[in-house]
Amino acid sequence: MLIYTGKRIWQTLIVLFAVSIIVFIMININGDPVQTLLPPDAEPWAVEELRETLGLNKPLYVQYFNFIKNAIKGDMGISYYQQVPALRLVLERLPKTMELAVAAILISIIIAIPAGMYAAIKPESILSKLIMFSSLAGISLPTFLSGILLILIFAVNFSLLPSSGRGEIAQFLGIHSSLFTLDGLKHIIMPAATLGLYMVAMLIRLVRAGMQEVLKQDYILFTRAKGMPAKIVYIRHALKNTMIPVITVIGLQLGRLIAFSMITEKIFAWPGMGKLILDSINRLDRPVIMSYILIIAVLFAAINLVVDLLYYYFDPRIELG
Amino acid sequence: MQREKILEVKNLKTFFNTKDGVIKAVNGVNFDLEKGEILGIVGESGAGKSVTGFSLLRLIDPPGEILEGSIKFKGQDLMKINKRNMNKIRGKKISMIFQDPMASLNPVLTIGQQLIEVLQFHLNYSRKKARNRAVELLNMVGISSPEKRMKHYPNQLSGGMRQRVVVAIALASDPEVIIADEPTTALDVTIQAQIIGLMKNLIKDRQTSLIFITHDLALVSEIADRILVMYAGDIIEYGSKESIISNPAHPYTQGLINSIPVLDKDQKRLKQIKGLMPSPLDLPEGCKFRSRCSKKTDYCKNNDNKLKKINNNHYSTCSEAYQLQKELIAGVG
Numbered sequence: 001m002l003i004y005t006g007k008r009i010w011q012t013l014i015v016l017f018a019v020s021i022i023v024f025i026m027i028n029i030n031g032d033p034v035q036t037l038l039p040p041d042a043e044p045w046a047v048e049e050l051r052e053t054l055g056l057n058k059p060l061y062v063q064y065f066n067f068i069k070n071a072i073k074g075d076m077g078i079s080y081y082q083q084v085p086a087l088r089l090v091l092e093r094l095p096k097t098m099e100l101a102v103a104a105i106l107i108s109i110i111i112a113i114p115a116g117m118y119a120a121i122k123p124e125s126i127l128s129k130l131i132m133f134s135s136l137a138g139i140s141l142p143t144f145l146s147g148i149l150l151i152l153i154f155a156v157n158f159s160l161l162p163s164s165g166r167g168e169i170a171q172f173l174g175i176h177s178s179l180f181t182l183d184g185l186k187h188i189i190m191p192a193a194t195l196g197l198y199m200v201a202m203l204i205r206l207v208r209a210g211m212q213e214v215l216k217q218d219y220i221l222f223t224r225a226k227g228m229p230a231k232i233v234y235i236r237h238a239l240k241n242t243m244i245p246v247i248t249v250i251g252l253q254l255g256r257l258i259a260f261s262m263i264t265e266k267i268f269a270w271p272g273m274g275k276l277i278l279d280s281i282n283r284l285d286r287p288v289i290m291s292y293i294l295i296i297a298v299l300f301a302a303i304n305l306v307v308d309l310l311y312y313y314f315d316p317r318i319e320l321g
Numbered sequence: 322m323q324r325e326k327i328l329e330v331k332n333l334k335t336f337f338n339t340k341d342g343v344i345k346a347v348n349g350v351n352f353d354l355e356k357g358e359i360l361g362i363v364g365e366s367g368a369g370k371s372v373t374g375f376s377l378l379r380l381i382d383p384p385g386e387i388l389e390g391s392i393k394f395k396g397q398d399l400m401k402i403n404k405r406n407m408n409k410i411r412g413k414k415i416s417m418i419f420q421d422p423m424a425s426l427n428p429v430l431t432i433g434q435q436l437i438e439v440l441q442f443h444l445n446y447s448r449k450k451a452r453n454r455a456v457e458l459l460n461m462v463g464i465s466s467p468e469k470r471m472k473h474y475p476n477q478l479s480g481g482m483r484q485r486v487v488v489a490i491a492l493a494s495d496p497e498v499i500i501a502d503e504p505t506t507a508l509d510v511t512i513q514a515q516i517i518g519l520m521k522n523l524i525k526d527r528q529t530s531l532i533f534i535t536h537d538l539a540l541v542s543e544i545a546d547r548i549l550v551m552y553a554g555d556i557i558e559y560g561s562k563e564s565i566i567s568n569p570a571h572p573y574t575q576g577l578i579n580s581i582p583v584l585d586k587d588q589k590r591l592k593q594i595k596g597l598m599p600s601p602l603d604l605p606e607g608c609k610f611r612s613r614c615s616k617k618t619d620y621c622k623n624n625d626n627k628l629k630k631i632n633n634n635h636y637s638t639c640s641e642a643y644q645l646q647k648e649l650i651a652g653v654g
Contacts, residue, residue: 218424225378225419226439226490227412229405236438240429315429316474 012301033284077287086287097272104196116207138201164269210242251307333390348554361545422483426475433471481512560635570637
């Protein structure tokens with residue numbers, strides 16, 4: 001297990017290296033940050049001077065080499081705009097986005113697994129048909145629409161939930177999060193539901209399909225022939241066999257939710273990474289963009305490692321290697 | 322000697338409603354099972370043997386349905402009890418062994434877990450007691466170092482080993498009836514003999530009744546006390562092993578016996594029964610074997626498919642055999 005994890009970390013480093021080259025080149029193609037930093041009527045000498053302070057006057061490969069040299073030391077550069085270390089800027093926002101993504105995942109697991117199981121066990125019932133219909137609607141509805149609809153219903157019409165911000169924050173086990181206060185929960189439920197909606201819908205379909213397949217297997221019939229009650233048959237025997245694809249998708253989606261939460265964050269004014277990266281891309285704030293993307297890449301790699309280790313837990317036939 | 326009838330099946334009908342029509346998989350069968358007896362159910366694929374077995378435990382899922390009939394287990398009609406009580410019968414009083422040991426154990430749970438859950442649910446054993454008993458059971462079915470095997474997953478065991486585990490699970494709560502649905506078909510011959518021997522010994526000690534479903538008449542003639550031959554959803558011949566093997570009444574049974582290869586005869590080709598079983602969607606009136614039968618007469622068209630007595634230990638639906646028997650009796654009388 002340790003050797004396996006070590007191997008995976010090594011692979012992650014290679015991926016990070018490749019990602020950094022691609023992103024570095026792409027940002028440079030996109031334009032000159034100096035143009036956006038200075039007013040349009042700036043003197044040519046001022047432009048030149050800024051270029052030199054930012055190190056942009058050197059050839060691209062030298063710039064990249066300098067970047068890597070500093071990055072290995074953990075220095076991702078200073079934000080062109082905010083004049084603070086870019087990495088710190090991103091890391092400050094990371095927990096807020098993480099908390100939103102985790103809440104979204106939790107909501108979708110809590111809803112999707114029982115709903116998907118039910119739809120698989122009783123495919124003919126009206127409730128199952130309703131579940132499948134709503135999941136189709138959920139997959140088809142774009143985030144910006146569902147978010148605005150939620151605000152319209154719960155914030156505007158019924159005034160039940162706040163429509164923006166993060167709410168009160170409490171500390172628990174050394175983690176600061178709005179998940180631990182009632183006010184915080186009220187604030188997070190709508191954005192989390194919006195972010196998780198697509199995932200709920202997709203997971204329902206995935207759990208149902210997997211479960212239907214498993215229920216046809218001989219060992220399920222054998223378990224029933226053993227006289228085991230429905231609870232043991234469905235949860236202990238069938239669900240565990242259904243979990244492999246579900247875990248894969250949850251893992252991939254967690255990464256996706258963290259990386260692409262910008263729309264939801266924008267709608268609910270959630271102070272996460274999404275808003276930061278949108279602004280930074282507009283300003284071509286290279287250190288911030290690089291920090292953001294590398295952190296997302298590390299997160300993806302870490303999540304996938306956890307997913308692979310979970311496979312091993314759910315299916316002993318899978319060997320790590 | 323009259324032994325206690327543990328299972329009485331009357332007019333059992335299990336049909337499957339498919340898009341193309343109704344498949345009459347089991348079409349009104351009647352039989353009983355005595356305590357400690359081994360009953361062999363023989364027939365070719367699709368004859369309704371397995372469906373009969375599953376129907377006894379009411380394990381028929383839609384589109385299948387047990388239409389009518391009664392299954393009396395020690396006088397209690399299993400068709401009339403609720404789901405909860407049915408679960409107390411399944412695996413506790415009547416347990417089942419499946420054809421493919423590779424598929425009948427859950428790949429993601431250990432052998433121990435799958436064995437212990439039966440003991441905990443049916444016998445209310447504590448975790449520790451169930452564990453100890455599970456080790457005993459594995460030992461009893463001839464699995465070496467059972468302690469270690471408890472922690473193993475099915476994929477770490479060979480096919481024969483797995484079927485031993487399945488037998489252990491089936492015996493776990495000391496059932497009164499075991500239904501074995503082709504338990505050795507997926508195994509090679511030497512393992513087959515071991516498993517059969519094992520089952521035979523274990524049930525003899527406990528006076529357990531066994532329903533042994535197979536397509537292998539030779540195998541069934543080794544272990545069964547009575548044999549029941551099925552064809553296209555009907556029981557066509559039913560009686561003691563000796564009577565059926567030495568004196569088969571139905572041309573189909575005769576065909577089955579003739580198709581068994583014999584070692585000391587120089588056979589160029591095996592004798593086979595020509596033709597196929599009629600489509601279950603479109604069963605002919607009268608005797609269903611008629612189209613493949615070499616002895617058919619005009620009477621076969623009107624055969625009511627009821628079992629007719631040949632002697633006290635032997636019944637058959639074949640009118641020809643019945644007729645012959647009557648003439649014989651008349652001749653003697």
